[in-house]
Amino acid sequence: xxxxxxxxxxxxxxxxxxxxxxxxxxxxxxxxxxxxxxxxxxxxxxxxxxxxxxxxxxxxxxxxxxxxxxxxxxxxxxxxxxxxxxxxxxxxxxxxxxxxxxxxxxxxxxxxxxxxxxxxxxxxxxxxxxxxxxxxxxxxxxxxxxxxxxxxxxxxxxxxxxxxxxxxxxxxxxxxxxxxxxxxxxxxxxxxxxxxxxxxxxxxxxxxxxxxxxxxxxxxxxxxxxxxxxxxxxxxxxxxxxxxxxxxxxxxxxxxxxxxxxxxxxxxxxxxxxxxxxxxxxxxxxxxxxxxxxxxxxxxxxxxxxxxxxxxxxxxxxxx
Amino acid sequence: xxxxxxxxxxxxxxxxxxxxxxxxxxxxxxxxxxxxxxxxxxxxxxxxxxxxxxxxxxxxxxxxxxxxxxxxxxxxxxxxxxxxxxxxxxxxxxxxxxxxxxxxxx
Numbered sequence: 001x002x003x004x005x006x007x008x009x010x011x012x013x014x015x016x017x018x019x020x021x022x023x024x025x026x027x028x029x030x031x032x033x034x035x036x037x038x039x040x041x042x043x044x045x046x047x048x049x050x051x052x053x054x055x056x057x058x059x060x061x062x063x064x065x066x067x068x069x070x071x072x073x074x075x076x077x078x079x080x081x082x083x084x085x086x087x088x089x090x091x092x093x094x095x096x097x098x099x100x101x102x103x104x105x106x107x108x109x110x111x112x113x114x115x116x117x118x119x120x121x122x123x124x125x126x127x128x129x130x131x132x133x134x135x136x137x138x139x140x141x142x143x144x145x146x147x148x149x150x151x152x153x154x155x156x157x158x159x160x161x162x163x164x165x166x167x168x169x170x171x172x173x174x175x176x177x178x179x180x181x182x183x184x185x186x187x188x189x190x191x192x193x194x195x196x197x198x199x200x201x202x203x204x205x206x207x208x209x210x211x212x213x214x215x216x217x218x219x220x221x222x223x224x225x226x227x228x229x230x231x232x233x234x235x236x237x238x239x240x241x242x243x244x245x246x247x248x249x250x251x252x253x254x255x256x257x258x259x260x261x262x263x264x265x266x267x268x269x270x271x272x273x274x275x276x277x278x279x280x281x282x283x284x285x286x287x288x289x290x291x292x293x294x295x296x297x298x299x300x301x302x303x304x305x306x307x308x309x310x311x312x313x314x315x316x317x318x319x320x
Numbered sequence: 321x322x323x324x325x326x327x328x329x330x331x332x333x334x335x336x337x338x339x340x341x342x343x344x345x346x347x348x349x350x351x352x353x354x355x356x357x358x359x360x361x362x363x364x365x366x367x368x369x370x371x372x373x374x375x376x377x378x379x380x381x382x383x384x385x386x387x388x389x390x391x392x393x394x395x396x397x398x399x400x401x402x403x404x405x406x407x408x409x410x411x412x413x414x415x416x417x418x419x420x421x422x423x424x425x426x
Binding site: 025026029035050053069085115132134135137177178179180183186187188189190191192205206207220222223225276277283 | 329330331332333334335336346347349364380381383384387395396410413414418421
């Protein structure tokens with residue numbers, strides 16, 4: 001396991017005040033916000049700074065982390081790897097209060113989980129605290145076909161459970177997740193009882209998986225709509241045609257291309273996107289594919305076309 | 321470290337499996353009073369505002385908005401009115417980016 005330097009993640013000195021930690025976090029959180037950031041590693045950086053803030057922004061966690069960092073500095077391993085010394089956190093209590101927001105820790109590093117995950121729970125147990133376990137949040141990326149048709153997928157999670165002595169422990173848990181047909185991107189799948197264990201005999205929390213759709217070679221997903229590029233020949237576009245189009249659920253439908261269709265024109269297949277209260281549509285973006293002039297007959301045909309349409313100037317708007 | 325496999329009951333949050341107000345609150349590490357505030361500022365939508373909170377039903381989109389609002393509160397200390405505005409702007413940015421992508425401008 002790698003020792004995480006939370007101070008350098010936030011770019012602050014170890015002597016930084018709470019206010020300096022908060023300011024540094026907010027500045028970086030804006031810089032790496034996924035909606036505005038142009039940095040290629042924005043998502044990972046955002047996770048790192050969130051984790052660093054969770055520890056350095058909490059008086060008890062920060063004190064325990066500082067004490068641990070000192071011990072590591074005195075007796076670190078040459079390869080930089082790290083195992084927490086037994087009982088390293090004696091004398092510190094961490095406790096997630098009921099109003100501390102979503103338990104986002106699923107995204108945090110192994111280092112964080114082994115340091116603070118267990119300790120938070122022990123803190124809760126010591127205080128005779130009774131509450132349902134926290135819900136956990138994670139994302140699951142599935143193929144478009146699985147989203148539309150439903151599927152069963154294995155998912156490995158780091159999850160907390162209690163050992164025979166009732167002590168919390170982390171384990172890798174493989175879950176078989178049934179994906180109901182028709183889930184759309186951004187929808188949450190709820191796995192009952194797969195969140196954090198309950199406190200004081202109360203039931204476990206749930207796990208919420210946010211559905212993400214993996215990039216597809218034919219279809220692009222925009223909310224509930226699907227987009228596909230549909231290549232047509234100049235003759236099909238000019239004269240109109242019936243063409244066959246594959247649908248994401250596996251079938252083939254016949255689509256009418258209207259006469260005088262242009263490249264970039266959008267044809268809509270209503271209700272062929274994701275299901276829902278307002279079902280999404282499948283959009284076909286027309287793209288004119290030119291047949292190659294690689295035979296005498298093809299060259300003659302192009303020459304005849306040029307002759308027949310000699311008054312057509314595609315560069316008229318350029319003034320030439 | 322144990323490694324076991326189990327089949328779990330899964331439900332997709334939506335029209336046929338909505339979230340109750342207390343479930344939405346629990347998923348966000350908050351309480352029902354907070355969900356009432358979300359409804360008041362319009363971060364989440366209820367179809368029947370005159371029904372009591374116990375009868376409210378929420379969708380996946382509501383859960384997503386509520387989680388985002390909770391993070392804005394926690395990480396930036398914003399109030400819920402400002403969070404509602406930030407979320408509106410954020411969704412508009414995402415919508416416009418999608419329009420750009422759909423027109424081949426990235």
